[in-house]
Amino acid sequence: MLKLESIHTYYGHSHILQGVSLEVQEGETVTLLGRNGAGKTTTLRSIMGLTPASEGQIRFAGADITRDKTFRIARAGLAFVPSGRRIFSELTVRENLLLYLRQAAGSTDGWGIDRVYKIFPKLAELDTRKAGFLSGGEQQMLKLGRALVANPKMLLLDELTEGLAPAIVDDLGDWLRLLKREGFSMLVCEQNALFALELADRGYIIEKGQIRHEGLATDLRGSPEIMKYLGI
Numbered sequence: 001m002l003k004l005e006s007i008h009t010y011y012g013h014s015h016i017l018q019g020v021s022l023e024v025q026e027g028e029t030v031t032l033l034g035r036n037g038a039g040k041t042t043t044l045r046s047i048m049g050l051t052p053a054s055e056g057q058i059r060f061a062g063a064d065i066t067r068d069k070t071f072r073i074a075r076a077g078l079a080f081v082p083s084g085r086r087i088f089s090e091l092t093v094r095e096n097l098l099l100y101l102r103q104a105a106g107s108t109d110g111w112g113i114d115r116v117y118k119i120f121p122k123l124a125e126l127d128t129r130k131a132g133f134l135s136g137g138e139q140q141m142l143k144l145g146r147a148l149v150a151n152p153k154m155l156l157l158d159e160l161t162e163g164l165a166p167a168i169v170d171d172l173g174d175w176l177r178l179l180k181r182e183g184f185s186m187l188v189c190e191q192n193a194l195f196a197l198e199l200a201d202r203g204y205i206i207e208k209g210q211i212r213h214e215g216l217a218t219d220l221r222g223s224p225e226i227m228k229y230l231g232i
Contacts, residue, residue: 001026001154001185002047002078007056009046016042017053018209024154029176029186031196031217033230034206040189041083043206044156047187048080049073061153077153081143083162089132093123093142096131100146116145119178137168144175154185161192169195193230197221205229 002024009017017039024030034040045051047058049070058066065073074080088096097113117124120141126134131142140160147155157176161169169192176199180186190196197203200217205225213225220226 001028001061002187003057003059004043004047005057005059007043007046007053007058009042009051009053011042011051016209017046019056020046020206020209020211021056022204022211022214024185024187026185027183028202029180029188029200031188031190031193031200031203032206033190033193033196033203033220033226035230036191038206039209040206041158042209044080044082044158044187044189047073047156048078050080074150074152078156079147079150079152079154080156081147081158081160083159085136085139087131087134087139087142087146090130092128092130093126093134094128096142097145097149101149102151110151111148113149116148119148119175120145136164137171140164140168140172141175144179148179152184154187155179157186157188159189159191161190161195173199191230193226194221 004020004022007017007020020043032040032043042051046053049068053066057064060076060078065076094113097116122138123141123145126138131139134142160172173195188196188200197217197220203215203217203220204211205213207229212229
């Protein structure tokens with residue numbers, strides 16, 4: 001589904017990603033783990049063309065997207081759910097969703113607002129509320145809902161647990177397991193390794209812009225590498 005080969009990305013003269021290679025198979029959930037500043041977000045931004053890679057190749061669904069514009073990558077079926085409170089705060093919940101609504105090509109079983117509200121009934125209750133007045137957990141629900149109504153093939157999720165209370169993190173895990181059962185391929189970037197490894201099939205550990213270790217999620221839990229690179 002998604003494959004990165006020897007990706008190098010710079011911010012100005014700073015060499016951030018230094019030969020990153022990873023892949024996500026169709027229907028698979030993969031986590032990219034690392035400390036703050038390790039290169040997780042830059043990896044997602046490189047995939048989406050927001051911070052284009054200078055070297056290497058990125059392939060999605062069999063096509064080379066390395067040099068594509070961000071809007072073309074999104075139309076190809078990649079949805080990026082960024083970290084932080086990246087919502088349109090002055091728009092209502094429904095208006096936020098309408099901005100991203102895109103009918104699935106050739107499908108009668110796609111994701112619309114009603115289906116999102118069925119998965120996240122709390123959003124249905126908040127339909128007319130301005131997004132800026134939502135709690136952190138409600139805003140994460142809204143960001144996931146916006147991604148879903150674009151009817152993507154794959155989700156790129158960046159630090160979804162950041163700043164959330166433990167109870168909300170548990171709810172978030174339930175939501176993502178539901179999406180996994182729906183067949184979504186997901187690349188989950190997280191500092192919260194314990195959360196991510198409970199969800200993922202496989203994982204990569206990134207440090208200083210390089211992949212240092214990879215393996216099955218079951219093998220990574222409690223491994224020496226988790227202690228070495230993340231201190232867990």
